[in-house]
Amino acid sequence: MAFRVSSILRQELKLRPAHELALRSSCLQLVLSRWGLETAALMGLGGEQTANDDDRKVRAVEAITAAMYESGLDSHATKAEKNMLEKPYRSWEYQDYVYGDHWESFGVLQWILGRQHTVPAYYSNFDRAQLFQSSGIKPADPSTVEQFVGPFMSPQTQHTVGIQQVQHEVDVAEAWVWRARAQVLLGLREEIDRAKGSPPSSGDQDSPLESTLRAKHIPQSLRKMAADMPKTIPLAAKRAHSRGLVDSLEGGDFAIAVEMKGDVDAKPTNVPYANLDQQHLDAIRKIAESRFLAFAWSLDKVSDWDIDKMGELVSINPISSVWTPNDI
Numbered sequence: 001m002a003f004r005v006s007s008i009l010r011q012e013l014k015l016r017p018a019h020e021l022a023l024r025s026s027c028l029q030l031v032l033s034r035w036g037l038e039t040a041a042l043m044g045l046g047g048e049q050t051a052n053d054d055d056r057k058v059r060a061v062e063a064i065t066a067a068m069y070e071s072g073l074d075s076h077a078t079k080a081e082k083n084m085l086e087k088p089y090r091s092w093e094y095q096d097y098v099y100g101d102h103w104e105s106f107g108v109l110q111w112i113l114g115r116q117h118t119v120p121a122y123y124s125n126f127d128r129a130q131l132f133q134s135s136g137i138k139p140a141d142p143s144t145v146e147q148f149v150g151p152f153m154s155p156q157t158q159h160t161v162g163i164q165q166v167q168h169e170v171d172v173a174e175a176w177v178w179r180a181r182a183q184v185l186l187g188l189r190e191e192i193d194r195a196k197g198s199p200p201s202s203g204d205q206d207s208p209l210e211s212t213l214r215a216k217h218i219p220q221s222l223r224k225m226a227a228d229m230p231k232t233i234p235l236a237a238k239r240a241h242s243r244g245l246v247d248s249l250e251g252g253d254f255a256i257a258v259e260m261k262g263d264v265d266a267k268p269t270n271v272p273y274a275n276l277d278q279q280h281l282d283a284i285r286k287i288a289e290s291r292f293l294a295f296a297w298s299l300d301k302v303s304d305w306d307i308d309k310m311g312e313l314v315s316i317n318p319i320s321s322v323w324t325p326n327d328i
Helices: 002-009 018-043 051-070 079-086 094-112 128-134 142-152 163-195 208-215 226-242 278-298 307-312
Strands: 253-258 269-272
Touching: 018 051, 018 079, 018 094, 018 142, 051 079, 051 142, 094 128, 094 163, 094 278, 163 208, 163 226, 163 278, 226 253, 278 307
Parallel strands: none
Antiparallel strands: 253 269
């Protein structure tokens, strides 16, 4: 019986073929290249622009779009990705800019493909310049896409990272996703409690609470735990630390290493997760969600590349790594 229970709670993970990950990574890199051009234009990062500058960037945008089709990536890009690349320069909308959250997904795929040595702490980002260089892809040159993907196309190609390494990183990702979701529920627990027993919203219009929970990808099954979060978070933190999923604890919570501004020589200071301001809470939640999506897709736990699907996935393991028994 113990063996049977163990096999249910810890099923062996199986990655998609390497070429599928390489193709998905290439799609991400092209769209993130376009994201960089659009974000720079939106924020005025290029300084004073001339007509020649604008023409040059329009040509760069057109070249990236052409590279998608010439390399055959259009068969592997999502509908949303193709729509973003096909839009004229400086015509992106809010939901297009949100695609920048996928930098962390891109990093995870590159790690699985052996192009990144480590997955950074969940309060740090992958180095974007290093990520961009790691594939060798030049977004406007379709031949570089083929050079990157080609070595992974053989059915005999093995993943560089072992499945035990993947299992550990999945467990870490699950712990940080759980903590991010717990923080959302912690902040909304009074509203969730008031909403109990209330009739559902009429028509297709979500309530403000439901819209927030949906936007932050909180599964329905976790919402009933909101009232217990003040007690549950310290317990989860202790379990995550004992399993090696977080490096340290602070104040009974996941520890976040924070660098003090204005003191370049000072060592980072650990602060409890719950003590972060909303901007940093959102940033860490997005890191966790983006990496979680990449692992879930790479392990075929979700079929579509869609961050909004994360609200339907509680964990990649049968039980979240935070709550899996220690001897499994």
